Amino acid sequence: MSRLRVFITRCLPTDLQPLQQIADVEVWTERRPPPYEILLAKVKEIDGLLCLLSDRIDRQLIEAATSLKVISQMAVGYDNVDVSSATARGIPVGHTPGVLTDATADFTWALLMAAARRIVEADKFTRALQWQTWEPDLLLGADIAGATLGIVGLGRIGQAVARRARGFEMRIIYTSRKRCEPKLEVSLGVEFVSFERLLQESDFVSIHTPLTADTYHLFGASQLALMKPSAILINTARGPIVDPHALYQALSCGQIAGAAIDVTEPEPIPADSPLLSLDNLIITPHIGSASRQTRKKMADIAIENAIAGLQKRRLPYCVNPEVYENL
Numbered sequence: 001m002s003r004l005r006v007f008i009t010r011c012l013p014t015d016l017q018p019l020q021q022i023a024d025v026e027v028w029t030e031r032r033p034p035p036y037e038i039l040l041a042k043v044k045e046i047d048g049l050l051c052l053l054s055d056r057i058d059r060q061l062i063e064a065a066t067s068l069k070v071i072s073q074m075a076v077g078y079d080n081v082d083v084s085s086a087t088a089r090g091i092p093v094g095h096t097p098g099v100l101t102d103a104t105a106d107f108t109w110a111l112l113m114a115a116a117r118r119i120v121e122a123d124k125f126t127r128a129l130q131w132q133t134w135e136p137d138l139l140l141g142a143d144i145a146g147a148t149l150g151i152v153g154l155g156r157i158g159q160a161v162a163r164r165a166r167g168f169e170m171r172i173i174y175t176s177r178k179r180c181e182p183k184l185e186v187s188l189g190v191e192f193v194s195f196e197r198l199l200q201e202s203d204f205v206s207i208h209t210p211l212t213a214d215t216y217h218l219f220g221a222s223q224l225a226l227m228k229p230s231a232i233l234i235n236t237a238r239g240p241i242v243d244p245h246a247l248y249q250a251l252s253c254g255q256i257a258g259a260a261i262d263v264t265e266p267e268p269i270p271a272d273s274p275l276l277s278l279d280n281l282i283i284t285p286h287i288g289s290a291s292r293q294t295r296k297k298m299a300d301i302a303i304e305n306a307i308a309g310l311q312k313r314r315l316p317y318c319v320n321p322e323v324y325e326n327l
């Protein structure tokens with residue numbers, strides 16, 4: 001019997017041996033993702049695909065993958081994968097929830113604090129040797145302690161962000177597709193409000209919802225217009241949840257005070273994006289989960305999912321368990 005074949009779309013920060021024991025593994029070693037046409041050709045001859053959020057795994061690709069037994073994505077989000085096409089073909093799709101919750105919540109807080117206290121601007125100012133004396137009104141920012149934090153999407157990461165906010169004695173409000181159990185609300189100290197109220201009352205708005213058809217450009221001109229002029233928007237979820245043109249308008253005319261985004265639409269941010277010119281915006285290159293320990297855990301889970309799929313076992317972390325229903 002011929003060996004199983006697996007394609008991994010980038011070098012992973014972990015040991016591939018467990019996978020190599022059961023399959024021939026090919027790794028795309030370049031820094032940038034494999035071009036779509038190459039991926040399309042590859043999937044025709046593989047049993048397992050281990051991919052990243054920057055790979056477009058669409059219907060055409062899935063239909064071409066006639067021997068594919070598993071798609072294992074090294075990320076919790078999977079909006080780049082056409083899951084319904086995979087399900088239609090009986091292919092399980094794996095992801096890596098849980099292990100990146102704390103790292104992403106920590107990073108959200110790093111961005112929130114950096115934006116509130118203008119740390120990136122202050123660093124540039126100092127390096128430019130503009131620091132001449134202590135000034136009463138130099139680089140004034142916003143208080144965090146006691147402020148109102150609005151969380152959009154109270155899943156694992158949203159909850160972890162809320163837990164950290166309690167240490168700052170903040171008022172925490174949230175909005176979500178589904179309201180949480182009262183017990184969870186009490187333990188987190190959060191209050192459920194409408195999206196509109198959240199926008200109107202929050203000093204900081206932090207986005208933790210997946211990208212779906214419903215959340216695409218959830219933050220457009222009219223939503224940003226509801227926010228306080230002193231408010232700061234944080235996005236560590238997915239870029240297309242915020243309309244970049246509307247964000248530029250809101251930031252450049254002072255409709256909101258600032259923003260910090262780890263994700264953009266598109267990614268990477270285009271060189272001619274006007275967002276790059278704004279001082280009241282912090283932009284980082286989608287590194288919310290990028291701690292050494294977390295990225296290794298994500299890679300290990302992606303490998304675990306891939307092995308299970310190749311061995312026709314249920315994936316430990318499967319986004320389309322319906323594929324197992326008729327077995």
Ligand code: DGY
Pocket residue numbers: 053074075076077078100237288289
């Ligand atoms: C994810 O996992 O979806 C993040 O965006 C990257 O860690």
